[in-house]
Amino acid sequence: MVQYDAQYYPYASRRNVVYGREGMVATSQPLAAQAGLEILKKGGNAIDAAIATAAALTVVEPTSNGIGSDAFALVWVDGEMHGLNASGHAPKNISVEKLKEAGYKEMPTFGKVPVTVPGTPAGWAELSKKFGKLPLTEVMAPAIAYAEDGYPVSPTLGFHWQAAYKKFKEIFQDDIYQSWFDTFAPKGKAPQVGEMWKSPGHARTLKAIAETNAESFYKGELAKEIADYFRKHDGYLTKEDLESYQPQWVDPIKVNYRGYDVWEIPPNGQGMIAQMALNILKGYEFTEKETVDTYHKQIEAMKLAFSDGLKYITEQKEMDASVEGMLSDEYADERRELIGEHALTPEAGEPPRGGTVYLSTADGEGNMVSFIQSNYMGFGSGVVIPNTGIAMQNRGHTFSFDPDHANSLEPGKQTFHTIIPGFLSKGADPVGPFGVMGGFMQPQGHAQVVMSTVDFHLNPQAALDAPRWQWMEGKTVKVDPSFPEHIAQALQRKGHQIQRTLYHSEFGRGQIIWRDPETGVLAGGTEPRTDGDIAAW
Incomplete structure:
Protein backbone atom coordinates (compact mmCIF):
# COMPACT_ATOMS: atom_id res chain seq x y z
CA MET A 1 0.00 0.00 0.00
CA VAL A 2 1.14 3.59 -0.57
CA GLN A 3 3.01 4.94 2.45
CA TYR A 4 1.57 8.17 3.83
CA ASP A 5 3.91 10.72 5.35
CA ALA A 6 1.37 13.57 5.38
CA GLN A 7 -1.99 12.75 6.93
CA TYR A 8 -3.63 16.03 6.00
CA TYR A 9 -3.04 18.72 3.46
CA PRO A 10 -2.56 22.27 4.75
CA TYR A 11 -5.25 23.65 2.43
CA ALA A 12 -7.60 20.70 2.89
CA SER A 13 -11.27 20.58 3.79
CA ARG A 14 -10.13 18.32 6.66
CA ARG A 15 -12.24 15.37 5.64
CA ASN A 16 -10.91 12.13 7.03
CA VAL A 17 -9.81 9.13 5.02
CA VAL A 18 -12.46 6.40 5.14
CA TYR A 19 -11.36 2.83 5.86
CA GLY A 20 -13.12 -0.47 5.21
CA ARG A 21 -12.34 -4.13 4.63
CA GLU A 22 -15.24 -5.97 2.99
CA GLY A 23 -16.09 -3.38 0.37
CA MET A 24 -16.03 0.29 -0.60
CA VAL A 25 -17.70 2.62 -3.10
CA ALA A 26 -16.47 6.15 -3.75
CA THR A 27 -18.37 8.52 -6.00
CA SER A 28 -19.77 12.02 -6.34
CA GLN A 29 -23.25 11.30 -4.95
CA PRO A 30 -23.97 9.76 -1.51
CA LEU A 31 -27.15 8.04 -2.72
CA ALA A 32 -25.29 6.38 -5.58
CA ALA A 33 -22.52 5.25 -3.25
CA GLN A 34 -25.16 3.68 -1.00
CA ALA A 35 -26.64 1.88 -4.01
CA GLY A 36 -23.30 0.25 -4.70
CA LEU A 37 -22.79 -0.67 -1.06
CA GLU A 38 -26.27 -2.23 -0.94
CA ILE A 39 -25.31 -4.55 -3.79
CA LEU A 40 -22.03 -5.50 -2.09
CA LYS A 41 -23.91 -6.46 1.05
CA LYS A 42 -26.29 -8.60 -1.01
CA GLY A 43 -23.37 -10.69 -2.22
CA GLY A 44 -22.40 -8.77 -5.30
CA ASN A 45 -18.78 -8.09 -6.18
CA ALA A 46 -16.99 -4.85 -7.09
CA ILE A 47 -18.20 -5.12 -10.68
CA ASP A 48 -21.84 -5.45 -9.62
CA ALA A 49 -21.37 -2.49 -7.27
CA ALA A 50 -19.88 -0.40 -10.06
CA ILE A 51 -22.86 -1.08 -12.33
CA ALA A 52 -25.33 -0.33 -9.53
CA THR A 53 -23.57 2.93 -8.72
CA ALA A 54 -23.29 3.97 -12.36
CA ALA A 55 -26.96 3.26 -13.04
CA ALA A 56 -27.95 5.22 -9.93
CA LEU A 57 -25.79 8.18 -11.02
CA THR A 58 -27.85 8.56 -14.21
CA VAL A 59 -30.78 9.33 -11.90
CA VAL A 60 -29.23 11.16 -8.95
CA GLU A 61 -26.70 13.22 -10.93
CA PRO A 62 -28.29 13.88 -14.34
CA THR A 63 -26.33 17.14 -14.67
CA SER A 64 -23.19 15.12 -15.47
CA ASN A 65 -24.26 11.87 -17.09
CA GLY A 66 -27.24 9.90 -18.31
CA ILE A 67 -28.51 6.70 -19.86
CA GLY A 68 -27.39 8.07 -23.24
CA SER A 69 -23.75 8.34 -22.08
CA ASP A 70 -20.50 6.67 -23.01
CA ALA A 71 -18.40 4.75 -20.46
CA PHE A 72 -14.96 3.28 -19.86
CA ALA A 73 -13.76 0.86 -17.19
CA LEU A 74 -10.55 -0.60 -15.81
CA VAL A 75 -11.30 -3.84 -13.97
CA TRP A 76 -8.84 -5.70 -11.72
CA VAL A 77 -9.93 -9.32 -11.32
CA ASP A 78 -7.83 -12.31 -10.20
CA GLY A 79 -4.56 -10.45 -10.56
CA GLU A 80 -5.21 -9.17 -14.08
CA MET A 81 -6.21 -5.81 -15.52
CA HIS A 82 -9.02 -5.63 -18.06
CA GLY A 83 -10.16 -2.61 -20.04
CA LEU A 84 -13.63 -1.88 -21.44
CA ASN A 85 -14.23 0.78 -24.07
CA ALA A 86 -17.97 1.47 -24.14
CA SER A 87 -17.81 4.58 -26.28
CA GLY A 88 -20.02 4.86 -29.33
CA HIS A 89 -19.39 5.84 -32.92
CA ALA A 90 -20.67 8.56 -35.20
CA PRO A 91 -23.82 7.76 -37.19
CA LYS A 92 -23.01 5.97 -40.42
CA ASN A 93 -24.96 8.41 -42.59
CA ILE A 94 -23.28 11.57 -41.28
CA SER A 95 -20.35 13.31 -42.98
CA VAL A 96 -18.61 16.67 -43.14
CA GLU A 97 -20.01 17.19 -46.63
CA LYS A 98 -23.61 16.64 -45.49
CA LEU A 99 -23.19 18.99 -42.55
CA LYS A 100 -21.64 21.71 -44.69
CA GLU A 101 -24.54 21.40 -47.13
CA ALA A 102 -26.87 21.88 -44.15
CA GLY A 103 -25.08 25.13 -43.28
CA TYR A 104 -22.71 23.99 -40.51
CA LYS A 105 -19.13 25.31 -40.45
CA GLU A 106 -18.04 23.22 -37.44
CA MET A 107 -19.50 20.62 -35.11
CA PRO A 108 -22.21 22.27 -33.00
CA THR A 109 -22.37 21.82 -29.25
CA PHE A 110 -26.06 20.90 -28.89
CA GLY A 111 -28.83 19.31 -30.89
CA LYS A 112 -29.10 16.31 -33.20
CA VAL A 113 -25.74 16.70 -34.99
CA PRO A 114 -23.18 15.92 -32.24
CA VAL A 115 -25.10 12.87 -30.99
CA THR A 116 -23.15 9.61 -31.22
CA VAL A 117 -24.27 6.08 -30.34
CA PRO A 118 -24.48 5.76 -26.52
CA GLY A 119 -22.23 3.02 -25.18
CA THR A 120 -23.09 3.03 -21.47
CA PRO A 121 -26.06 0.59 -21.38
CA ALA A 122 -24.10 -1.96 -23.42
CA GLY A 123 -21.12 -1.37 -21.13
CA TRP A 124 -23.18 -2.22 -18.04
CA ALA A 125 -24.47 -5.40 -19.68
CA GLU A 126 -21.01 -6.43 -20.85
CA LEU A 127 -19.44 -5.94 -17.41
CA SER A 128 -22.25 -7.91 -15.81
CA LYS A 129 -21.97 -10.74 -18.33
CA LYS A 130 -18.18 -11.12 -18.01
CA PHE A 131 -17.54 -10.48 -14.32
CA GLY A 132 -20.80 -9.93 -12.40
CA LYS A 133 -22.20 -12.28 -9.77
CA LEU A 134 -25.79 -10.99 -9.46
CA PRO A 135 -28.42 -10.61 -12.19
CA LEU A 136 -28.67 -7.18 -13.77
CA THR A 137 -32.26 -6.83 -12.56
CA GLU A 138 -31.06 -7.02 -8.95
CA VAL A 139 -28.01 -4.85 -9.53
CA MET A 140 -30.04 -2.02 -11.10
CA ALA A 141 -32.92 -2.17 -8.61
CA PRO A 142 -31.63 0.70 -6.41
CA ALA A 143 -31.38 3.04 -9.41
CA ILE A 144 -34.89 2.13 -10.51
CA ALA A 145 -36.18 2.82 -6.99
CA TYR A 146 -34.57 6.29 -6.96
CA ALA A 147 -36.26 7.06 -10.29
CA GLU A 148 -39.67 5.75 -9.22
CA ASP A 149 -39.79 7.05 -5.65
CA GLY A 150 -37.67 10.17 -6.03
CA TYR A 151 -34.83 11.64 -3.97
CA PRO A 152 -33.93 15.02 -2.49
CA VAL A 153 -31.65 17.15 -4.67
CA SER A 154 -28.21 17.73 -3.13
CA PRO A 155 -26.42 21.13 -3.03
CA THR A 156 -23.86 20.81 -5.84
CA LEU A 157 -26.36 18.98 -8.02
CA GLY A 158 -28.95 21.70 -7.45
CA PHE A 159 -26.48 24.45 -8.34
CA HIS A 160 -25.55 22.89 -11.69
CA TRP A 161 -29.15 21.93 -12.49
CA GLN A 162 -30.38 25.48 -11.99
CA ALA A 163 -27.49 26.91 -13.99
CA ALA A 164 -28.24 24.54 -16.87
CA TYR A 165 -31.96 25.40 -16.81
CA LYS A 166 -31.26 29.14 -17.02
CA LYS A 167 -28.90 28.61 -19.94
CA PHE A 168 -31.13 26.16 -21.81
CA LYS A 169 -34.20 28.39 -21.37
CA GLU A 170 -32.36 30.97 -23.44
CA ILE A 171 -30.83 28.80 -26.16
CA PHE A 172 -33.13 25.76 -26.56
CA GLN A 173 -35.91 27.08 -28.79
CA ASP A 174 -36.35 24.22 -31.28
CA ASP A 175 -39.04 21.54 -30.74
CA ILE A 176 -36.38 18.84 -30.44
CA TYR A 177 -35.48 20.21 -26.98
CA GLN A 178 -38.98 20.25 -25.50
CA SER A 179 -38.55 16.81 -23.97
CA TRP A 180 -35.56 18.08 -21.97
CA PHE A 181 -37.81 20.56 -20.21
CA ASP A 182 -40.58 17.99 -19.78
CA THR A 183 -38.12 15.59 -18.14
CA PHE A 184 -35.77 17.81 -16.14
CA ALA A 185 -37.97 20.82 -15.43
CA PRO A 186 -41.49 19.32 -15.28
CA LYS A 187 -42.78 22.09 -13.00
CA GLY A 188 -41.49 24.82 -15.26
CA LYS A 189 -38.26 25.23 -13.29
CA ALA A 190 -35.24 23.29 -12.16
CA PRO A 191 -35.71 21.48 -8.83
CA GLN A 192 -34.38 23.33 -5.78
CA VAL A 193 -31.83 21.97 -3.32
CA GLY A 194 -33.66 19.61 -0.94
CA GLU A 195 -36.67 19.26 -3.26
CA MET A 196 -37.82 15.76 -4.21
CA TRP A 197 -37.39 14.84 -7.88
CA LYS A 198 -38.37 11.64 -9.66
CA SER A 199 -38.63 10.43 -13.22
CA PRO A 200 -40.98 7.61 -14.29
CA GLY A 201 -39.31 7.68 -17.71
CA HIS A 202 -35.92 6.88 -16.20
CA ALA A 203 -37.45 4.03 -14.22
CA ARG A 204 -39.15 2.51 -17.28
CA THR A 205 -35.95 2.66 -19.32
CA LEU A 206 -33.71 1.26 -16.59
CA LYS A 207 -36.14 -1.62 -16.07
CA ALA A 208 -36.07 -2.43 -19.78
CA ILE A 209 -32.27 -2.34 -19.86
CA ALA A 210 -32.03 -4.58 -16.78
CA GLU A 211 -34.61 -7.11 -17.98
CA THR A 212 -33.13 -7.47 -21.48
CA ASN A 213 -29.41 -7.04 -20.72
CA ALA A 214 -29.58 -3.80 -22.73
CA GLU A 215 -31.02 -5.50 -25.83
CA SER A 216 -34.07 -3.22 -25.71
CA PHE A 217 -31.82 -0.17 -25.95
CA TYR A 218 -30.03 -1.36 -29.08
CA LYS A 219 -32.42 -3.74 -30.85
CA GLY A 220 -35.79 -3.50 -29.16
CA GLU A 221 -38.49 -1.05 -28.16
CA LEU A 222 -36.16 1.60 -26.73
CA ALA A 223 -34.06 1.51 -29.90
CA LYS A 224 -37.19 2.10 -31.95
CA GLU A 225 -38.19 5.10 -29.80
CA ILE A 226 -34.72 6.62 -30.14
CA ALA A 227 -34.57 6.09 -33.90
CA ASP A 228 -38.12 7.37 -34.43
CA TYR A 229 -37.35 10.59 -32.54
CA PHE A 230 -34.28 11.31 -34.64
CA ARG A 231 -36.17 10.48 -37.83
CA LYS A 232 -38.92 12.89 -36.79
CA HIS A 233 -36.37 15.69 -36.41
CA ASP A 234 -34.31 14.82 -39.52
CA GLY A 235 -31.43 13.56 -37.37
CA TYR A 236 -28.59 11.26 -38.34
CA LEU A 237 -28.72 8.51 -35.72
CA THR A 238 -30.61 5.41 -36.91
CA LYS A 239 -31.76 2.06 -35.56
CA GLU A 240 -29.07 0.44 -37.69
CA ASP A 241 -26.42 2.47 -35.83
CA LEU A 242 -27.78 1.19 -32.52
CA GLU A 243 -28.08 -2.42 -33.72
CA SER A 244 -24.48 -2.53 -34.92
CA TYR A 245 -22.96 -1.26 -31.68
CA GLN A 246 -20.82 -3.47 -29.46
CA PRO A 247 -18.48 -2.34 -26.63
CA GLN A 248 -14.88 -3.47 -26.93
CA TRP A 249 -12.57 -5.23 -24.48
CA VAL A 357 -19.24 11.04 -13.27
CA TYR A 358 -16.51 8.83 -11.85
CA LEU A 359 -16.68 5.99 -9.37
CA SER A 360 -14.36 3.51 -7.72
CA THR A 361 -15.40 0.21 -6.17
CA ALA A 362 -13.63 -2.58 -4.31
CA ASP A 363 -14.76 -5.76 -2.62
CA GLY A 364 -13.33 -8.08 0.03
CA GLU A 365 -12.14 -10.56 -2.60
CA GLY A 366 -9.62 -8.14 -4.10
CA ASN A 367 -11.65 -7.12 -7.16
CA MET A 368 -11.49 -3.40 -7.96
CA VAL A 369 -13.12 -1.22 -10.63
CA SER A 370 -12.31 2.22 -11.98
CA PHE A 371 -15.39 3.38 -13.91
CA ILE A 372 -16.37 6.59 -15.63
CA GLN A 373 -19.37 7.66 -17.73
CA SER A 374 -20.45 10.95 -19.19
CA ASN A 375 -22.85 12.74 -21.50
CA TYR A 376 -20.19 15.44 -22.08
CA MET A 377 -20.85 19.08 -21.15
CA GLY A 378 -23.34 18.44 -18.37
CA PHE A 379 -26.69 17.27 -19.71
CA GLY A 380 -25.18 16.48 -23.12
CA SER A 381 -26.81 17.35 -26.41
CA GLY A 382 -30.06 18.64 -24.91
CA VAL A 383 -31.91 15.93 -26.85
CA VAL A 384 -34.00 13.75 -24.55
CA ILE A 385 -36.10 10.91 -25.94
CA PRO A 386 -39.70 11.56 -24.74
CA ASN A 387 -40.97 9.53 -21.78
CA THR A 388 -37.70 7.60 -21.40
CA GLY A 389 -35.33 9.81 -19.41
CA ILE A 390 -32.67 9.10 -22.05
CA ALA A 391 -30.53 12.23 -22.38
CA MET A 392 -28.39 11.79 -25.48
CA GLN A 393 -24.71 12.64 -25.32
CA ASN A 394 -22.98 15.21 -27.54
CA ARG A 395 -19.59 13.48 -27.89
CA GLY A 396 -19.50 14.27 -31.59
CA HIS A 397 -18.73 17.87 -30.67
CA THR A 398 -15.04 16.93 -30.44
CA PHE A 399 -14.88 15.88 -34.11
CA SER A 400 -13.08 18.20 -36.53
CA PHE A 401 -14.28 19.37 -39.95
CA ASP A 402 -10.62 19.47 -41.09
CA PRO A 403 -10.06 16.38 -43.31
CA ASP A 404 -6.34 16.43 -42.46
CA HIS A 405 -6.92 16.37 -38.70
CA ALA A 406 -6.49 13.00 -36.97
CA ASN A 407 -9.91 13.42 -35.35
CA SER A 408 -11.78 14.44 -38.49
CA LEU A 409 -15.45 13.47 -38.67
CA GLU A 410 -16.11 10.25 -40.57
CA PRO A 411 -19.15 7.96 -40.66
CA GLY A 412 -18.98 5.27 -38.00
CA LYS A 413 -15.84 6.67 -36.37
CA GLN A 414 -15.15 7.00 -32.63
CA THR A 415 -14.10 10.49 -31.58
CA PHE A 416 -11.36 11.75 -29.24
CA HIS A 417 -12.73 11.04 -25.78
CA THR A 418 -12.18 13.07 -22.63
Missing part, protein backbone atom coordinates in the same frame (compact mmCIF):
# COMPACT_ATOMS: atom_id res chain seq x y z
CA VAL A 250 -9.19 -3.58 -24.91
CA ASP A 251 -5.68 -4.03 -23.55
CA PRO A 252 -5.06 -1.24 -21.02
CA ILE A 253 -1.86 0.76 -21.43
CA LYS A 254 0.58 1.55 -18.63
CA VAL A 255 3.72 3.50 -17.84
CA ASN A 256 5.97 3.02 -14.83
CA TYR A 257 6.30 6.05 -12.59
CA ARG A 258 8.87 5.60 -9.80
CA GLY A 259 8.03 1.92 -9.32
CA TYR A 260 4.26 2.24 -9.74
CA ASP A 261 2.37 1.25 -12.90
CA VAL A 262 -0.11 3.93 -13.96
CA TRP A 263 -2.87 2.34 -16.08
CA GLU A 264 -5.16 4.04 -18.58
CA ILE A 265 -7.53 3.05 -21.39
CA PRO A 266 -5.85 3.31 -24.84
CA PRO A 267 -7.08 5.76 -27.49
CA ASN A 268 -9.68 6.96 -28.38
CA GLY A 269 -9.40 8.07 -24.73
CA GLN A 270 -7.06 10.86 -23.62
CA GLY A 271 -5.56 8.91 -20.70
CA MET A 272 -2.17 8.64 -22.35
CA ILE A 273 -1.82 12.43 -22.02
CA ALA A 274 -1.43 11.92 -18.26
CA GLN A 275 1.05 9.11 -18.92
CA MET A 276 3.11 11.23 -21.33
CA ALA A 277 3.29 14.03 -18.77
CA LEU A 278 4.38 11.61 -16.03
CA ASN A 279 7.02 10.15 -18.34
CA ILE A 280 8.48 13.63 -18.74
CA LEU A 281 8.24 14.40 -15.02
CA LYS A 282 9.92 11.20 -13.85
CA GLY A 283 13.17 12.63 -15.21
CA TYR A 284 13.18 15.13 -12.33
CA GLU A 285 13.50 14.68 -8.58
CA PHE A 286 10.77 16.36 -6.53
CA THR A 287 11.20 16.70 -2.78
CA GLU A 288 8.53 19.29 -1.98
CA LYS A 289 5.07 19.78 -3.43
CA GLU A 290 4.52 23.44 -2.62
CA THR A 291 7.36 25.00 -4.58
CA VAL A 292 7.38 27.15 -7.68
CA ASP A 293 9.75 24.74 -9.43
CA THR A 294 7.44 21.75 -8.84
CA TYR A 295 4.38 23.51 -10.23
CA HIS A 296 6.33 25.02 -13.13
CA LYS A 297 7.66 21.66 -14.30
CA GLN A 298 4.26 19.99 -13.86
CA ILE A 299 2.55 22.64 -15.97
CA GLU A 300 5.20 22.59 -18.69
CA ALA A 301 5.13 18.79 -18.94
CA MET A 302 1.34 18.76 -19.18
CA LYS A 303 1.36 21.42 -21.91
CA LEU A 304 3.72 19.33 -24.02
CA ALA A 305 1.75 16.13 -23.45
CA PHE A 306 -1.55 17.83 -24.29
CA SER A 307 -0.15 19.32 -27.48
CA ASP A 308 0.72 15.85 -28.69
CA GLY A 309 -2.55 14.35 -27.49
CA LEU A 310 -4.74 16.92 -29.19
CA LYS A 311 -2.87 16.47 -32.47
CA TYR A 312 -2.63 12.68 -32.61
CA ILE A 313 -5.27 10.99 -30.42
CA THR A 314 -8.38 9.64 -32.09
CA GLU A 315 -9.75 6.15 -32.74
CA GLN A 316 -6.58 4.06 -32.42
CA LYS A 317 -6.69 2.47 -35.87
CA GLU A 318 -6.85 5.97 -37.37
CA MET A 319 -3.86 7.39 -35.44
CA ASP A 320 -0.86 8.75 -37.31
CA ALA A 321 1.50 7.99 -34.42
CA SER A 322 2.03 4.84 -32.39
CA VAL A 323 0.93 4.62 -28.75
CA GLU A 324 4.18 2.82 -27.93
CA GLY A 325 6.25 5.59 -29.48
CA MET A 326 4.35 8.37 -27.75
CA LEU A 327 4.80 6.61 -24.38
CA SER A 328 8.46 5.72 -24.89
CA ASP A 329 11.15 6.98 -22.54
CA GLU A 330 13.13 8.19 -25.54
CA TYR A 331 10.33 10.49 -26.66
CA ALA A 332 9.82 11.72 -23.08
CA ASP A 333 13.54 12.57 -22.90
CA GLU A 334 13.24 14.54 -26.12
CA ARG A 335 10.23 16.52 -24.89
CA ARG A 336 11.78 17.14 -21.45
CA GLU A 337 14.68 19.01 -23.07
CA LEU A 338 12.23 21.73 -24.13
CA ILE A 339 11.42 22.68 -20.52
CA GLY A 340 13.37 25.69 -19.26
CA GLU A 341 13.04 28.30 -16.56
CA HIS A 342 10.19 30.17 -18.22
CA ALA A 343 6.78 29.23 -19.61
CA LEU A 344 6.80 27.99 -23.19
CA THR A 345 4.17 28.12 -25.88
CA PRO A 346 3.62 24.42 -26.53
CA GLU A 347 3.68 22.74 -29.92
CA ALA A 348 3.15 19.11 -30.83
CA GLY A 349 6.29 17.07 -31.40
CA GLU A 350 7.02 14.32 -33.91
CA PRO A 351 6.61 11.01 -32.03
CA PRO A 352 7.35 7.68 -33.72
CA ARG A 353 4.56 7.00 -36.20
CA GLY A 354 2.10 4.21 -36.06
CA GLY A 355 -20.55 16.82 -17.14
CA THR A 356 -18.84 13.30 -16.32
CA ILE A 419 -13.43 10.57 -20.03
CA ILE A 420 -10.72 8.32 -18.57
CA PRO A 421 -10.57 5.91 -15.64
CA GLY A 422 -7.21 5.50 -13.90
CA PHE A 423 -5.61 2.70 -11.88
CA LEU A 424 -2.39 2.32 -9.89
CA SER A 425 -0.54 -0.93 -9.22
CA LYS A 426 2.86 -1.94 -7.90
CA GLY A 427 4.42 -5.19 -9.05
CA ALA A 428 1.75 -7.88 -8.95
CA ASP A 429 -0.39 -6.00 -6.42
CA PRO A 430 -3.19 -3.54 -7.16
CA VAL A 431 -2.92 -0.24 -5.34
CA GLY A 432 -6.33 0.80 -6.58
CA PRO A 433 -8.63 2.82 -8.81
CA PHE A 434 -8.62 6.60 -9.10
CA GLY A 435 -10.13 9.21 -11.35
CA VAL A 436 -10.76 12.93 -11.71
CA MET A 437 -13.76 13.80 -13.88
CA GLY A 438 -14.09 17.05 -15.76
CA GLY A 439 -13.44 17.31 -19.52
CA PHE A 440 -9.88 18.25 -20.42
CA MET A 441 -9.05 18.55 -16.71
CA GLN A 442 -9.05 14.77 -16.42
CA PRO A 443 -5.50 13.84 -17.49
CA GLN A 444 -4.24 16.90 -15.63
CA GLY A 445 -6.04 15.71 -12.51
CA HIS A 446 -4.68 12.18 -12.98
CA ALA A 447 -1.08 13.41 -13.13
CA GLN A 448 -1.56 15.67 -10.10
CA VAL A 449 -3.16 12.89 -8.02
CA VAL A 450 -0.42 10.38 -8.94
CA MET A 451 2.34 12.82 -8.02
CA SER A 452 0.61 13.77 -4.76
CA THR A 453 0.45 10.07 -3.92
CA VAL A 454 3.81 8.79 -5.14
CA ASP A 455 6.12 11.80 -4.86
CA PHE A 456 4.62 13.59 -1.88
CA HIS A 457 3.07 10.67 0.07
CA LEU A 458 -0.33 12.24 0.61
CA ASN A 459 -3.15 9.99 1.74
CA PRO A 460 -6.13 9.54 -0.64
CA GLN A 461 -8.19 12.32 0.89
CA ALA A 462 -5.28 14.76 1.08
CA ALA A 463 -4.39 14.03 -2.55
CA LEU A 464 -7.91 15.09 -3.57
CA ASP A 465 -8.03 18.06 -1.19
CA ALA A 466 -4.80 19.55 -2.56
CA PRO A 467 -4.98 22.75 -4.65
CA ARG A 468 -5.31 22.14 -8.37
CA TRP A 469 -4.30 23.92 -11.52
CA GLN A 470 -5.51 23.49 -15.10
CA TRP A 471 -3.63 24.41 -18.25
CA MET A 472 -6.07 25.98 -20.70
CA GLU A 473 -4.13 26.99 -23.82
CA GLY A 474 -0.89 28.74 -24.72
CA LYS A 475 0.55 30.03 -21.45
CA THR A 476 -2.82 30.37 -19.69
CA VAL A 477 -3.21 28.39 -16.46
CA LYS A 478 -6.21 28.51 -14.13
CA VAL A 479 -5.71 27.89 -10.41
CA ASP A 480 -8.38 27.02 -7.87
CA PRO A 481 -9.34 29.20 -4.87
CA SER A 482 -7.04 27.30 -2.47
CA PHE A 483 -3.93 27.67 -4.64
CA PRO A 484 -1.17 29.51 -2.70
CA GLU A 485 -1.01 33.15 -3.73
CA HIS A 486 2.78 33.50 -3.41
CA ILE A 487 3.30 30.57 -5.77
CA ALA A 488 0.73 31.93 -8.23
CA GLN A 489 2.63 35.22 -8.34
CA ALA A 490 5.97 33.47 -8.79
CA LEU A 491 4.58 31.43 -11.68
CA GLN A 492 3.34 34.65 -13.24
CA ARG A 493 6.90 35.97 -13.11
CA LYS A 494 8.04 32.85 -14.99
CA GLY A 495 5.75 33.78 -17.85
CA HIS A 496 2.65 31.76 -16.97
CA GLN A 497 -0.58 33.69 -17.39
CA ILE A 498 -2.29 32.78 -14.13
CA GLN A 499 -6.06 33.10 -13.77
CA ARG A 500 -7.58 32.50 -10.36
CA THR A 501 -11.20 31.32 -10.39
CA LEU A 502 -13.81 31.19 -7.64
CA TYR A 503 -15.32 27.96 -8.94
CA HIS A 504 -13.89 24.77 -7.45
CA SER A 505 -15.96 22.74 -9.91
CA GLU A 506 -13.74 23.75 -12.83
CA PHE A 507 -10.95 21.55 -11.48
CA GLY A 508 -12.57 18.15 -11.64
CA ARG A 509 -14.11 15.86 -9.06
CA GLY A 510 -12.12 12.84 -8.06
CA GLN A 511 -12.38 9.59 -6.12
CA ILE A 512 -9.68 7.22 -4.86
CA ILE A 513 -9.59 3.78 -3.23
CA TRP A 514 -6.24 2.27 -2.22
CA ARG A 515 -5.83 -1.31 -0.96
CA ASP A 516 -3.23 -2.68 1.46
CA PRO A 517 -1.91 -5.88 -0.18
CA GLU A 518 -1.14 -7.54 3.16
CA THR A 519 -4.29 -6.84 5.16
CA GLY A 520 -6.81 -6.09 2.42
CA VAL A 521 -7.77 -2.85 4.24
CA LEU A 522 -9.28 -0.27 1.89
CA ALA A 523 -8.60 3.46 2.23
CA GLY A 524 -10.81 5.90 0.35
CA GLY A 525 -10.87 9.59 -0.44
CA THR A 526 -13.68 11.60 -2.02
CA GLU A 527 -13.76 14.96 -3.73
CA PRO A 528 -14.40 18.02 -1.54
CA ARG A 529 -15.43 19.94 -4.69
CA THR A 530 -18.73 18.06 -5.01
CA ASP A 531 -21.36 16.15 -3.01
CA GLY A 532 -19.00 13.14 -2.90
CA ASP A 533 -19.26 10.29 -0.45
CA ILE A 534 -17.63 6.98 0.43
CA ALA A 535 -19.74 4.03 1.46
CA ALA A 536 -17.65 1.41 3.25
CA TRP A 537 -18.27 -1.97 4.77
